[in-house]
Amino acid sequence: MRATINATGLGLLFFTLMLLMAINLAHAVEPDEILDDPVLEARAREISQEVRCPVCQNEPIDSSNAELARELRLVVRERLVAGDSDEQVKNYLADRYGDFVLFRPPVKTTTYLLWAGPGLFFLLGGVGVFFFYRGSRRQKVPTPLSPEEQSKLDQLLADKSGKEDSA
């Protein structure tokens, strides 16, 4: 008897394949890279997610498939095994590739503006909003009508009430 694959089976197979592909996309870390010590491995993963791959520049080395990213993941793990702190590992990479490889740039004189920028813009916007509303409140006192305008208004109002009476 020939084996037949029914629709449900095909669907399940397709779903499994998609799932496997999704997993593959999310993690570039290959089995041979993973450390035996789960604590160190967890730290390595955390660091790798914050290190930019210099080749495919908007991807962290953790999910990048570039060969250099793989090598950098191995370097991260080697440094951790050698007893480096998370900070030391990041500095090790930044010493070679610059702060650019850190998704979270360090706070120092050259990055003060970067870190303070959003706050400054918020403050600036706040000042703008404050003056905008203060200005509009001051304008709430209307300028009185000139005698001509007043007489015209009186006339219009008189007309209107007259019409309403007749209706």
Added chain:
Amino acid sequence: MNRKVLFLLPLLVTITIFGYFFWALTSPGRDPKKLPSVLIDKPAPMFDLVGLEGLDVPGFARQDLTDNGKISVVNIFASWCIPCLAEHPYMLKLGARDDINLFAINYRDKPEDALKWLKKHGNPYHRIGRDPNSRAGIDWGVYGVPETFIVDSGGTIRYKHVGPLNTGDLENIILPIIENLQAQQ
């Protein structure tokens, strides 16, 4: 008057932003993917690389940069790298000079492929070190091939060029830097 200025402000901000976009897109030679090297004016990293077997030039170590009092040009190349072939004529030119060292790091390459490539296109390098897993490259801050470094006779990195050299790069950037460094000695 005051309010008119206020109304014009968004327009001015927009023009400024678009002006920046225009500059960033059109200014020649601006490539945001090129990373500035943090190693400029820093000592070259430590490394000791074995050479390619079957070639008449030896391997390449940190000490070779400071041994003979010459300026060194360190080129990162690989046989699989097409732009490396494009800049190869300029390497041949640099390699013909005996007042500078022309060293190479063979980056993530198979030795047999590198050997074949050098036999076919000529070997300009005075020393070649193999870096199969790019560990030396990482210490040099290499993120692609080709890259070219200029190192002074004291072992300090003075310049880094990312991407293939062309005639203009060689004549307007590389050679003047070499001459300048030689004059300082």
